[in-house]
Amino acid sequence: MTLGAAALAARPLASHLDPSTGSGHRLGRDSSAPNVFVFVFDAWCADHLSIHGYPRDTMPNLARFAERAFVYHNHIASGSFTVPGTASLLTGLHPWAHRAVQLTAGGVTRAHKDHNAFAAFSQNYNTMGYTQNPYADIFLYQFEKYLHTYIPESAFNLESRMLSSLPIFNNDAQMAFASIENNILRNGKGTSGSLYLGMGARLDGLSKYAKTRRAYIGEYPAGVPIASGVFLLDELVNGLGAAIREIKAPTFSYFHVYPPHEPYAPRSEFARLFEDGWTFPEKPVHPLSLTLYPREEALANRQRYDQYLAAWDAEFGRLLEEMKSSGQLETSIIVLTSDHGELFERGEIGHNSFLLSSPIVHVPLFISLPGQMERKDFYEFTSAVDVMPTLTNLVGLEAPAWADGRLLPGLGGEEDPNRSVFSLDAKTASSFAAFKQYSISITRQRHRLIRYQYSNYEGFEFYNLDDDPEELKNLFPSNPSLAADMKGELDQTVADFNRPYEKKN
Amino acid sequence: MSTILEFFKKSLPEKKEVTLALAGLAFLVFGWELRSLFYNFPAFALSYSVGEIFAIAAYMMSAALLETAIVMSFALFMAVILPRKLFAEGFSYKAFFLFVGLAAISIHLQFVMNNQPKIAFLTRELVIGLAIWILLSLLTHFVPLVKKIILDILDRLTIFSYIYIPLGALSLLVVTFRLLW
The missing domain is CATH 3.30.1120 (Arylsulfatase, C-terminal domain)
Structure with a gap:
């Protein structure tokens, strides 16, 4: 699958039309400025990486990348699921400030709708946004006037289940999305606004998924990866690679991909990994546990998650090679992080939980600078709200006054053991x-x-x-x-x- | 052609029965859609303007109108193809029970099913729903007091269709304008 220019500009955005907001990129940018790539791997828990002491070697390609990056060993997400976690990452604000705390939130509060990474970069950089997670896509819609290029969330999927991306809704895509996908015909958790058709659409989607799953059973024995639509890991990376190849410096890009978010779907060559008998310390079931999963199930899911991490790492390795061959790896600022982590303990599996135990908020953060050849490790606690102000500082832009975060250690800031880092779940x-x-x-x-x-x-x-x-x-x-x-x-x-x-x- | 029309005329339920069933259906469909709108309203209010919230409401009410039309057409189709005594006679309450039963199954499934559809599970839901539908239909058919209560409820729900149906039509107009211009 290749991504053509048409796909990159599948939906014309306000910024293309409004010279007052986003057309600075036409006024002449400093093409020698580095590109900035922010890669968010959804539900990626730092506790599962050998670089942070995990006994399973889940992501060897990541470890290779880390040898030329700033490694933040104790980086904390601001929320425990996509909405608050992504909002904090993009705005540099704590969840109680941006107020995007509910599962179906319509975005950040109006007071902060112009306070985001795309706004901070858009005057001097081209901006590009892509996410496979519909809940993160809400923010791309909300910040669209600062986005020069938007890639639809289903661009690299095998199928699109989004009615709002049909051509008939081109004139009103944001409202159609907010109404149809977020309310009338919901595909994920929660009930649809449509009493009968909602269920019909959901059954139809599940039935199609079952068919696709059967079709790919050899390649994906545990099931095919699915976000709002089914996708294949290699096709996703091919799509990202094509998008990256078309980027012209200087561009700030946000790529928020679904792996390793559940359902954990490793390819066949990874589906037998880690049958090592290793067990995780037993922890008591928490009084707030919603699911009360037995320990055996948590262990099995943990192993599947680790296999999925390994499968995703192989694809990530391909993406790194692609970026290396195009020169982007050596000349760009590359950020790898997550919106939240994942739990396999205390009766919980996943992140649909009220708990704020370490694995659900302890997320990876790796930042590689242009020409960086050595690894630098930082062990003091850092926050997701620090990423955005640090990036603006790195490219010489004015630090956003609204941001709650501070500059990351080694990148303009200092390690501070007395610094307080917060996470909040108020769903x-x-x-x-x-x-x-x-x-x-x-x-x-x-x-x-x-x-x-x-x-x-x-x-x-x-x-x-x-x-x-x-x-x-x-x-x-x-x-x-x-x-x-x-x-x-x-x-x-x-x-x-x-x-x-x-x-x- | 005239034979087909004659067939439909004979097979379709009486107008009064259709009106009552429509009232019950519109109440369920629009009520559930409004519940969803109000449930999400706090989040919308934070990030959307008043105009945008009205636009979302218009989309939702349009969808409710279309859904009402589709489900009603399905019920009328059933009335036409099934033996008259089975569905077309007493259409108002039989269709209403069908709508309530399907709604209950739909809501239940949305809460409990987030993985692959399990055929056995779906079949069980449908069998239970069908059994309850037959029971309620028979009860209403043979017990005059129950029949009176159900028909009185449907009669009172009619007032809501005088609000919901025009609201849906107006919303559909708004959405059409937004999509065209």
Whole structure:
């Protein structure tokens, strides 16, 4: 599959038409400036990488890339699922500021709709956005006036199930997407607005998936990868490679791909890997666990996830070779990270969870600079909100005043053990009001405090991450002074972000 | 041609029965669509303008109108092809029970099924739905009080179709304009 110019410009965007917003790229850009590539691998947990101490060698090509990159060993996502995680990555804002916290959120709050990476880059760079995840695509729609090139989320899929991408909706694509895919005929979790056709469409989709799965059973014995539509790992990378080949410097590109998000679908040559008998430390089922999966199932899914990581790594290796041969690898800023991690413990599998245990927020971050030949490791905690301001700083743009993040260590910033890093899950909270039910964590001084605030469960967990990286021993009941101090900071943070909404009530 | 028309005229349920069934169907379809709209409203309000929220509402109401028309056509088709006594007679409550049953199955499936369709599971749902439909239809047919209550409910739901159907038509017009211009 090749990606032609037509696919790259499949949907004309406002920026092409409005000279006041995005046409700076026609005014003459510094073509010697480096391209910036941000690759987001969805649901990619740092705990599963040998470079961070995992016993299975899941991603050897990544390890090769890391030898010429800045490696952030303790990088924390701001949310535990795509909507808040992606919003924080793209805006440099904490979830309580951008307020994209619900599973079906319509995007970031209007106050921040112009505060995003594409806006920051668009005056001096061409901007390109692609995501396979429809929930992340919401943000590309919302920020479209700063996007010079948008690649539809189904561009590299075997099929498109998106009605809103039909030509009839060309004049009103964003509203059609928000209405049809996000409400009327939902394909993922949650109910469709359409009482009968919604179910019919879902059954039709599942039936088609079953057929495709049978067709590719030899190549993908555990099932074919599927996001909003079925795709093949090699076709996805071929598509990305074609898109990258067409990029003209300087371009800021955001590529958010679905692997290793579930369903975990390794190719056949990886589907027997890691049958090593290795088991993960047993952890008690959490009171907030939604699914109460037995340990055996968690172990089996963990192994499948690791196999999928290995399969994706092989394709990623091909992409690296492609970028190397086109010269992009040596001359560009390349960022690899994720919107959130993945859980296989405490009764949970995946990331549809209220928990904020380490694996769901501990995500990889690798940044490679043009001409970089050696690896640099950083072990202090960093946040997803740091990525965007760091990138603007790297290319000499003014740091966005709105961003909550700071410059990453080694790239303009310093390692700071006293820095507080936050993650928040408030998927059941009202966007209008103060957050009453949420999970929030604060990490600093090598310790982590998690607060769970729900009507059916309230509790604090406090872990020493040096002595207890698996978060097995909750130190909060023994009331250490650092826990009290961090609880004070957490309480103050919650009070601060809730205050404007409590005044309104 | 006249024979076909004559056949349809004979086979179709009475107008009054169709109106009552339509009222029940519109109530279910538009009600569920509105529930979805209001459920997502807080998120929309954060990131969309008032005009855009109205546009989304227009899309949803248009979809509800089209869905009502499609499902109603399906029910009328069933009435035509099935023996008259089985479906066309007492069409209002029999069709309404069918709509409620299918809606219950649809909602249940959307909550529990997020993987591959399991034929046995779907069959079980349909068999249970069919059994309940037969039971309710027989109950309504043979117990006058139940029949009166059901028909009274459908009669009162008619008022909603006077709101929903024009709302759907207006929304369809809005969406058509948005797509064309």
